[in-house]
Amino acid sequence: MLNQTVEVKAWIDNQPITRYQWLILALCFLIVFFDGLDVAVMGFIAPSLMQDWGLSRAAFGPVMSAGMVGLAIGALAAGPYADRLGRKKVLLGAVSIFSVLSLVCAFARNPYELAILRLLIGIALGAALPNTTTLLSEYLPERNRSLLITIMFTGFNLGSGSGGFLAAWLIPQFGWHSVLLVSGVLPILLLPFLWWLLPESARFLAARQAPASQIAKALNKMGGRFTAATRFIVSEPQIQHKASVGKLFAANYRLGTLTLWLTYFMGLLVIYLTMGWLPTLLRDGGLSIERAASVTGLFQIGGTVGAIIVGWIMDRRNPNGVIASAYALGGACILLLGAFSLDSSLLAVGVLAAGFCMSGAQTGLNAFAPGYYPTDFRATGVSWMLGIGRFGAIFGSLIGGIVLGFGLSLPVLFLLLGIPAFIAALAILANSYSSRKQTHPASSALIVSAK
Template sequence: MTGNPAVNVQTFLNEHRFSRFQWLIFAMCFVIVLLDGFDTAAIGFIAPSLISEWNIGRSALAPVLSAALFGLAFGAIFAGPLSDRLGRRALLIASVVVFGVACFASAFSADLTQLTALRFITGLGLGAAMPNAVTIMSEFCPDRRRATVINLMFCGFPLGAAFGGFLAAWLIPNFGWRSVLLFGGTMPLLLVIVLLVALPESVRYRVAHAHPVEKIRATLSRIDRSAVDAGSFVMTEQGHVDSTKSDVAVVLSRRHIVGSIMLWLAYFMGLVIFYSSINWMPILLKEAGLSAQRATLVSAFFPLGGVGAVLCGVLMDRFNADRIVAVCYGLTAISVYLIGHAVDSIGLLILAVFAAGVLMNTAQSSMPALAAAFYPTRGRGTGVAWMLGIGRFGGIGGSFLVAELARRHFSFAGIFAVVAVAGVIACIALLVKQGFYPRRDVSQISGALRDNQVK
């Protein structure tokens, strides 16, 4: 088929409707992110039960609350370069197996030490799964819908966390805290069966790594049958991409370094807010006078707010993406501050928590789309994964930050005032990125043809 035309992969995706095959990929990635959110947040919802059953102080919970976050950070940092070298599909499936098995085993922990170790292993799998799901989905998206689709997919994370809160509020009184972890471990293992059968490798990855043209053609023909006539495939990238550079070198290159650092900083600060809230809000609300069940239910409204990311994705595809997300972080800072002043009224408290959740999770859920658009294919897996991985240290910092503030006897309002500062910093970071890259946003990922052809 050497006489047949060369097909530009991204142009092909842009010119054809979003097919059932692409929606299938979306569904699988959405469920992965949903389970990621459930398993990540589960420890915060069972924390009050751990204090009661094992007779420990809340300060003793800091290691177990942050163990998965350490795993998430290291899992993402190491998985990113591996996915750029070994492929998205294999690493994604392996990571789901790891966090499923580890979460299931966590239900049988006999003490805090065992639970901490297993939560770290769970985090390794979760940390590898999230960026690979974002990357593989972004590489099957048309430019005009990339931010919308990725943000919609990323809504699975806060929805999974919120679902975990509502489910935990029912499971724990009836079956104990271990049932939450059993559920969180069983679902990923069932999903692995579907992934093995139906999940394809990224076509952009296949082109970038000169995979056989027959495999690329077979995948694209499931989107539209016109791909069967292609004799070769080429790709578009953002500007010039040096094909001799490693994936890590691309992310740290002069062209990308400022943007990389600002993405890391914004995501870091967003997770300071998220994990400060998701891990400690049930405990703080209980100590502020709410019952344990009501504290858990109110806290579940925070991650539920992530559904706002869909609208944000639409706005990012139409307007300046960095500025849209920066505004969300700025408003997040205001709303988090207000949580600390609403505890005396359950109605106002629920409204404040939900509003903060909408704004914070909208901003945070939009960050993978920013990163996926910012980097070329050669470094996309590493770029997205490192942002998620380095950002996870913000979650660790958030968990220990609240513990330290509580130790220093900060008031409920004082704790949330300090946490709100992180939103201001994230807002500034994205405005700095916009200043350095005024023309680079999610809607402008297409560029010149890359000197990369598969025949």
């Protein structure tokens, strides 16, 4: 056919998943894996590092918090740049920076240098995660998007968990410096493959009216037979604002943006409160340190499985309802924890179920957000949701110790812990109203015309 006009999203939605799309998924999975490894690595080396430098927990606190603040800054800053410069450029820059700076961390001489480096690494990590989500989502058919994005996000949990095994193997033989060296070298080895194999988003290129030959090259690897004469379009809303962030508050997106922020904030608040303070809470209740740690670890295991299952269901049911149900069930499971005795096996089951629902819902929200925003400002929408949500994580880490200091009973503590989960459920349900107001003409049919 000559002079074809192809709507990129609709064409991808009507194609079977190809090996090239699985390759993109694998590369994004590896980025997220190394992201998770680097985020968690400081927690694993902290005991050895503090002993080596003679630091107290209070003195080491700024090093731990600097990375979390950086994650929020990076997420907020990266989206608008990715919507102007491209997903691949920002993503590769972020991976390059956090890889190199992880190596530099191994040579830090004091906690002040390390805190500054962790802040910069956090900014790079915060820029990487939303752009992997955005780039991958723009190459996936809508029918499988939620499941495959949640599979990508399991890389974060696996990377975080791998840091523990890496530290346990390296520190006794080579010291804590070696863990930072390895966590920097591994993503550096991945970089050449990312430059060579990872494509720019075809939908982004079409929205920016890039040369048709560039778009055709990517889509032809997915079974297309296009040429430089093909006309590629994206049939999505165009919002007239100079700044990408301003587009998030256009009439059709304002309510949805605010509800996504509130949902993500509350979800991370619960998760970081639970992961950060549940071991202490259980230890204060009489459990051994080993038992408290193992029970809390079930939250992460449940979350990994929950993410995949929630994503699978989202592709078959209303995503808002699925995510809201998962948050509500997670809140209910947390409330029930207060009714179990600490030596009961039901406590472990409850923590596993809470992690399944809460982390499943949170990862599901990561898969949902890219489909809510159009290509023109999708990276901004996703990254700002993640950035605002990071403040929930920071807030949760800070208030946990304060709340525990009040000496409240376990049922009351679990009640307080469950309330944000119900708020998250209500907020994402409110998003349904905003979603119904939008129309996406490219979602339902393939537009290919020949003249």
